[in-house]
Amino acid sequence: MTRSSDTHGSPRNDGNQHNGSSHDGGNAVDSLRALLAPTIDTRGNLREIILIPLAAVFMALLIGALIMMATSVEPHIILRSFVAMADGSVGSLNAISETLTASIPLVLAGLGIGLAFRAGLFNIGAEGQMVVGGLMAAVVSFSVTGLPMALHLPLVLVSGLLVGGLYAAIAGFLRAATGAHEVISTIMLNLISIRLLDYLLRQPFIQKEGRSDPISKAVLETAELPRLLSFIDPNLRLHFGLFLMLGAVILIYWLLYRSKLGFAFRISGENPDAARYAGIRAGLTIVIAMAIAGGLAGLAGAAQVTGVLGRATPGFTAGIGFDAIAVALLGRSHPVGILLAGVLFGALEAGGRQMQVDAGVSIDMISIIQALIIIFVAAPLLVKRIMPFLFADRPKEDADHG
Amino acid sequence: MADQTQMDPARLAASQPVANVTDWRRIISGFTLVMLAAIVLFLLDAPWDSVSTFRISRPRDTWAVGNLVVPSQLINTLAAIILAFLGTRLFLRGGGRWTGLSLGVGLIILAMAFLVWATAGKAISLTGMLQATVVRAVPIALAALGGILCERVAVINIAIEGMLLAGAFAGALFGSLMGGWAGIICAMLTGGVFGLLLAVLVITYRVDQIIAGVVINLFVLGLTSYVSSQVFAEFRWLNKATPFRAFKIPVLGDIPLIGPVLFNQNLFVYGALIMVTLSTYYLFYTRMGLRARAVGEHPRAADTLGIDVIKTRYAHVIAAGMVAGFGGAWFTLGSVGRFDENMTFGRGFIGLAAMIFGRWHPLGALAAALVFGFADSLQQKLSILNTPIPSEFLSMAPYIATIVVVAGLVGRARPPAAIGKAYTKD
Numbered sequence: 001m002t003r004s005s006d007t008h009g010s011p012r013n014d015g016n017q018h019n020g021s022s023h024d025g026g027n028a029v030d031s032l033r034a035l036l037a038p039t040i041d042t043r044g045n046l047r048e049i050i051l052i053p054l055a056a057v058f059m060a061l062l063i064g065a066l067i068m069m070a071t072s073v074e075p076h077i078i079l080r081s082f083v084a085m086a087d088g089s090v091g092s093l094n095a096i097s098e099t100l101t102a103s104i105p106l107v108l109a110g111l112g113i114g115l116a117f118r119a120g121l122f123n124i125g126a127e128g129q130m131v132v133g134g135l136m137a138a139v140v141s142f143s144v145t146g147l148p149m150a151l152h153l154p155l156v157l158v159s160g161l162l163v164g165g166l167y168a169a170i171a172g173f174l175r176a177a178t179g180a181h182e183v184i185s186t187i188m189l190n191l192i193s194i195r196l197l198d199y200l201l202r203q204p205f206i207q208k209e210g211r212s213d214p215i216s217k218a219v220l221e222t223a224e225l226p227r228l229l230s231f232i233d234p235n236l237r238l239h240f241g242l243f244l245m246l247g248a249v250i251l252i253y254w255l256l257y258r259s260k261l262g263f264a265f266r267i268s269g270e271n272p273d274a275a276r277y278a279g280i281r282a283g284l285t286i287v288i289a290m291a292i293a294g295g296l297a298g299l300a301g302a303a304q305v306t307g308v309l310g311r312a313t314p315g316f317t318a319g320i321g322f323d324a325i326a327v328a329l330l331g332r333s334h335p336v337g338i339l340l341a342g343v344l345f346g347a348l349e350a351g352g353r354q355m356q357v358d359a360g361v362s363i364d365m366i367s368i369i370q371a372l373i374i375i376f377v378a379a380p381l382l383v384k385r386i387m388p389f390l391f392a393d394r395p396k397e398d399a400d401h402g
Numbered sequence: 403m404a405d406q407t408q409m410d411p412a413r414l415a416a417s418q419p420v421a422n423v424t425d426w427r428r429i430i431s432g433f434t435l436v437m438l439a440a441i442v443l444f445l446l447d448a449p450w451d452s453v454s455t456f457r458i459s460r461p462r463d464t465w466a467v468g469n470l471v472v473p474s475q476l477i478n479t480l481a482a483i484i485l486a487f488l489g490t491r492l493f494l495r496g497g498g499r500w501t502g503l504s505l506g507v508g509l510i511i512l513a514m515a516f517l518v519w520a521t522a523g524k525a526i527s528l529t530g531m532l533q534a535t536v537v538r539a540v541p542i543a544l545a546a547l548g549g550i551l552c553e554r555v556a557v558i559n560i561a562i563e564g565m566l567l568a569g570a571f572a573g574a575l576f577g578s579l580m581g582g583w584a585g586i587i588c589a590m591l592t593g594g595v596f597g598l599l600l601a602v603l604v605i606t607y608r609v610d611q612i613i614a615g616v617v618i619n620l621f622v623l624g625l626t627s628y629v630s631s632q633v634f635a636e637f638r639w640l641n642k643a644t645p646f647r648a649f650k651i652p653v654l655g656d657i658p659l660i661g662p663v664l665f666n667q668n669l670f671v672y673g674a675l676i677m678v679t680l681s682t683y684y685l686f687y688t689r690m691g692l693r694a695r696a697v698g699e700h701p702r703a704a705d706t707l708g709i710d711v712i713k714t715r716y717a718h719v720i721a722a723g724m725v726a727g728f729g730g731a732w733f734t735l736g737s738v739g740r741f742d743e744n745m746t747f748g749r750g751f752i753g754l755a756a757m758i759f760g761r762w763h764p765l766g767a768l769a770a771a772l773v774f775g776f777a778d779s780l781q782q783k784l785s786i787l788n789t790p791i792p793s794e795f796l797s798m799a800p801y802i803a804t805i806v807v808v809a810g811l812v813g814r815a816r817p818p819a820a821i822g823k824a825y826t827k828d
């Protein structure tokens with residue numbers, strides 16, 4: 001059934017308000033479905049799947065350069081900033097290590113958001129779930145002492161995962177039980193988590209001794225995610241989270257496409273009515289999907305605290321939870337796509353830092369480029385219109401707009 | 403019970419979706435109210451002989467009125483009793499339209515009890531607080547209004563946050579360059595440009611509406627932060643606009659309580675009130691408004707009747723952007739005249755919550771925005787009153803209240819039927 005026939009073929013019964021509202025919650029995501037549904041399925045699409053993201057990245061960089069020009073950055077500085085961006089993301093071993101380090105939390109949280117998308121849920125709350133998960137991980141990491149690393153580290157990660165999952169499950173439960181839209185409740189939970197973090201970081205059992213500003217005690221050594229490349233150079237920050245990330249990609253792939261639960265997620269996302277007739281318990285599915293999404297975000301927060309930061313501070317998530325939404329969108333909610341998108345965003349992040357140092361261009365330029373990439377990827381028609389020559393062998397598409 | 407069920411179509415249909423919706427909503431709301439009663443009774447207690455003083459007029463006002471003095475503990479005991487009654491009633495036999503009403507009344511009583519408790523033995527300016535309430539409600543109400551204009555023609559506008567931020571930025575930049583009025587006009591134009599961008603993406607290129615919104619937010623945040631750190635840091639004079647001051651409307655501004663609250667404010671307050679009034683009239687009392695709503699409910703039918711769906715949607719999304727741009731200018735031209743990175747701080751999202759809360763009606767959204775504004779100003783005043791509650795919890799309160807209210811009410815609020823769907827003429 002296509003979208004338009006769904007909309008117009010069956011006018012809604014006005015008396016049936018509640019039935020309507022249960023779908024309207026889903027309506028926000030109804031249309032997401034249409035975008036997310038086409039995975040890598042047909043051979044004819046393969047060309048577009050490769051070309052459109054490439055064209056999108058190219059145009060985003062081009063517009064980025066134009067914006068730099070508009071803010072009176074001189075041409076040779078623009079050139080230098082792009083060189084620095086490449087240099088800082090893939091130019092050296094350290095750069096690659098930074099790129100992968102930055103992509104770990106993005107991919108973990110992005111996988112959760114993508115999974116929720118598949119189940120028809122829009123989890124804007126990854127940021128908040130990262131906050132509570134990361135904070136919990138930090139607390140467990142310094143308050144539990146005397147454990148060997150083999151026990152302590154998993155305990156820390158699992159506690160972050162559980163707390164993040166529970167926090168997201170609140171929104172899932174409210175959606176399932178009362179129909180409260182998860183977009184609103186997760187936004188509110190984000191805002192709450194920020195204040196909660198500020199408050200808890202000042203409490204004596206969390207705050208670092210002798211400090212008056214909100215900062216937690218340091219993560220104990222037995223709870224640190226080990227650095228992978230320290231045998232080459234101790235400054236390389238790439239940590240064990242890399243394997244967590246890859247493991248999560250495989251696990252979520254298996255969950256979505258090979259398990260019964262994943263089937264329940266996808267069918268609830270694509271056709272709630274069919275799911276109901278198939279005997280899938282919609283409410284439970286929503287709660288579980290949100291819990292898993294939150295768990296992955298919580299794990300991302302825990303990995304960030306124990307692998308990179310070493311402590312929790314106000315705003316330690318640094319908007320990663322929001323960037324992860326972009327990663328999930330760019331990766332079309334497919335685990336492999338999210339992995340690639342996460343690494344791309346990680347590269348932009350690492351490259352952006354180098355750009356700020358080398359060329360003196362603000363790192364905020366990266367957010368602009370990221371947003372532009374998503375716009376173009378989400379609007380393939382726009383890309384085809386701007387660059388018709390790339391898709392010249394498909395004249396039919398162009399004729400639509402001619 | 404049986405015929406009551408049949409009388410109320412909302413309840414009849416409620417049994418159909420996920421689980422038993424009404425029951426959960428009722429249980430959560432009832433539980434919340436009983437908890438609130440316990441909180442008021444046990445945590446917000448004051449000595450029996452203490453009084454709370456609320457100042458209404460300043461001594462030099464034209465028509466000065468005496469202070470409002472109430473016995474603190476008596477009021478709060480009464481409040482707890484009412485809350486407990488409402489909560490228990492919901493548990494035992496409530497539901498239907500009582501859920502929302504009880505919850506709304508309950509939250510107002512809670513806010514009142516809290517205020518009485520915090521001022522026990524002290525004095526506070528009630529007028530000043532309400533004045534701040536209205537001021538802080540302005541950006542939220544305008545954001546909600548922008549959301550309503552879009553959603554009434556079935557376009558989801560998550561980008562409202564970005565449009566606010568863009569308006570704030572443009573207001574500061576052009577306000578510094580060309581003065582306040584030009585700043586407002588440019589802020590509205592900038593909001594309109596992002597409205598146009600959203601419209602092009604979702605209407606013409608049929609990008610998913612939520613994705614387009616999220617992306618516009620990202621883009622605006624990136625762009626404004628970039629310019630602010632790349633340009634404003636160096637050229638300070640570009641980010642130093644003269645803000646609009648409050649001006650008193652003659653005679654009306656001298657009425658006690660109402661005068662200072664409604665008629666001695668800055669341009670943005672008057673502008674927001676006018677826009678809310680106009681859009682209510684437009685949407686519900688004009689032929690154009692009816693057509694717009696038809697596009698939101700059933701675009702195919704509207705098209706059949708000769709309404710240009712695409713053009714209507716474009717016009718409304720752009721108008722919504724302009725309203726949000728005006729709301730954004732409040733952050734700079736309505737307060738200190740300087741732009742800071744991400745200074746809207748989620749107000750646009752709260753505006754969307756206010757929109758749902760107010761059931762896609764401008765007046766409802768304004769009322770909801772006032773609730774958020776009140777929570778904001780309450781928090782500000784309480785930090786002056788030196789209460790033992792940590793300020794972080796106070797600032798959390800409105801968000802928790804939003805969750806509770808959305809959970810308690812939202813099933814009864816119904817968005818336009820065609821929301822979120824692109825329209826193709828085939």
